[in-house]
Amino acid sequence: MIDLEEIRIVLVAPSHPGNIGAAARAMKTMGLSRLYLVSPESYPHAEATARASGADDVLARALVCQDLDEALRGVTLVLGTSARARSLEWPTIPPRQAAERINAESGGEAAIVFGRERSGLTNSELERCHYRVHIPANPEYSSLNLAAAVQLLCYELALAAEAGPVDDPTPAISEEDPREAYAEQIEVERFYVHLEAALAEIEFLDRENPRQLMRRLKRLFNRTRLLRTEVNLLRGILTAAQRQAKLARGG
Amino acid sequence: MIDLEEIRIVLVAPSHPGNIGAAARAMKTMGLSRLYLVSPESYPHAEATARASGADDVLARALVCQDLDEALRGVTLVLGTSARARSLEWPTIPPRQAAERINAESGGEAAIVFGRERSGLTNSELERCHYRVHIPANPEYSSLNLAAAVQLLCYELALAAEAGPVDDPTPAISEEDPREAYAEQIEVERFYVHLEAALAEIEFLDRENPRQLMRRLKRLFNRTRLLRTEVNLLRGILTAAQRQAKLARGG
Missing domain, CATH: 1.10.8.590 (Helicase, Ruva Protein; domain 3)
Structure with a gap:
């Protein structure tokens, strides 16, 4: 089981600083605090601070990274959110199962990666992920706001953490060795x-x-x-x- | 079971028009469309339209009401979201159970009521609700953005609708009579x-x-x-x- 405090929320190239602030707020309401920003277009920015609305400590601790690999350094489990269908489908799970998967993790660190507001994650970025997380949505209008998607995932993580550890579906690995x-x-x-x-x-x-x-x-x-x-x-x-x-x- | 299309999302006296637009967007991503606005401070407003971002049809259909009773006309099941603790506690359920409760509803209409950004629902408003919905959150920072709260509830409603009808926990009532x-x-x-x-x-x-x-x-x-x-x-x-x-x- 991973401490909520240890789960990284990674935003790849967010274009609107307001979304960064709103994501920080969404994280903090659910007990998360480790925000990674990969090449944000405008950051720091007054709009980010305004929308963080009391979660400015999360913003202050946010790490700005040059690329996704830098944001994932030290991470052993990577989940990437994506609304786009792919020519080659990636193993895809809904948010609840993603949270359970992270909750079952016995060691190491986990990251949830969110793509650009308009275009999501590139194939190359998605290939760094063990799972694709797909938020079930209206097929005719599936465009969740970035911070709203962060809110949903953090909510499921908090519920899973509250429910306690579950069995790790992957083979047991000794933490001592x-x-x-x-x-x-x-x-x-x-x-x-x-x-x-x-x-x-x-x-x-x-x-x-x-x-x-x-x-x-x-x-x-x-x-x-x-x-x-x-x-x-x-x-x-x-x-x-x-x-x-x-x-x-x-x- | 209630059609998602029939569930009312009621915002009581929202002060930020941006939140109204973001709430409309959150609703539409999950297949909801009936928005009721009780005495909004500034509406219509360009900021609401901007944040709706493609969900402007939901905004266009939104009904502005003078008071909560007007917004609840014809409704038989009312759930009110509230973060505040009360001197007299109301029956309180989490979002998942709220969605199951609405999903179990055999007839009539249901509404989820969201309070003001800063002060939530008054006691008098909460007294119109059958249940208080409490989103579990960080005890040290439980201040969810209004649209983020709408997103979470609509997400749970969509999941419950997807899962199909469940048994109504209240006594069976003939729909014919x-x-x-x-x-x-x-x-x-x-x-x-x-x-x-x-x-x-x-x-x-x-x-x-x-x-x-x-x-x-x-x-x-x-x-x-x-x-x-x-x-x-x-x-x-x-x-x-x-x-x-x-x-x-x-x-």
Whole structure:
């Protein structure tokens, strides 16, 4: 079970400073406080402070990051909210189940990522997420305000925390043995970079049209939630394959 | 089960027009559309339209009312949101249970009433409600934005509607027999006026300090949810008692 205080709310490139303030307020009403802002268009801003309305301590502690990876440093469970349908569907859960999933987390840190007001998350950003969170909404008008979406997720998190810990649906992992910990998101991201390079080198991946392949692989690995030991093992395999490719090219 | 389209969202004296627009948007994302505005400070207003952001059809259909009774005309189930603790506690349920309660409603119309941004609902307004809805929140900062509260309630209503009808916890009432219908709120309100007058006439009620007594009685009757036939019966009793009091005074 994760302390509400430890859950990160990550806003990717919010364009309206008022939404940042309203999101801070929504978080605080539900007991959350760790706000991460990835490349906000206008921040700090008087409108953000005005709309925070008493939650200015959350704003004051907010961290501004250059990119999503920076905001996810140290995080082991990433959930991304998204209203858009995708060509390749990501494992998708509703807010209640997302909160239960975070509540079941036995260690590490969790983040919920919210996309841009107009365009949401890019595919590349969504690929950093273990789950896509979809808020059920009116099919003819599903455009929730950013802060309203933050409010709903934080509300479900607070209810789940109140209900207490539930069984972790993923295999039990010893908290005592650091080698058995989930990999941090940045480690998985480095693995993906390594994987893509290796696949190109062994001429399995066509760099001209690489995307769908990597997305399918990321979806697979994200669903399993890799342990740190597993990431190291997989990267060892990649290095071995790269060595063979280099030898094959006469390197 | 009540159609989402039939559930009224009633905002009592909202002071910020932006909140009205944001509430309309929150409603529409969850499939609700019937907005009632009781004495809004500034409406219509450009800020309301701007924040509605595509939900302007909900705004266009919104009804502006002089007082809460007007907004509740025809309603048989009233729920009032309130963060404030009261000297006399009202039956209080969380949003999820409120949505289930409305979902279990077999006929008639339902309204969820939201109070002023700063001061909420008055005691007199809360006394028109069968239940008080309390959103569980951070005890140190429970100040949800008005539109955020509307979003949470509409979200729970949409989930409950999606889950389908549940058993009505109140006694079954024949929908065919109009005499067995729940009383409308305005009929109950007239009964309360009658009750208070009668209690004063029979010298049970001290007009100098009447409030706690009437509130206790209203709490009792609201909890039972009166049928129309029962209201008529009770008023008949009151009239009989008043006649006795008048005779006693030598009338």
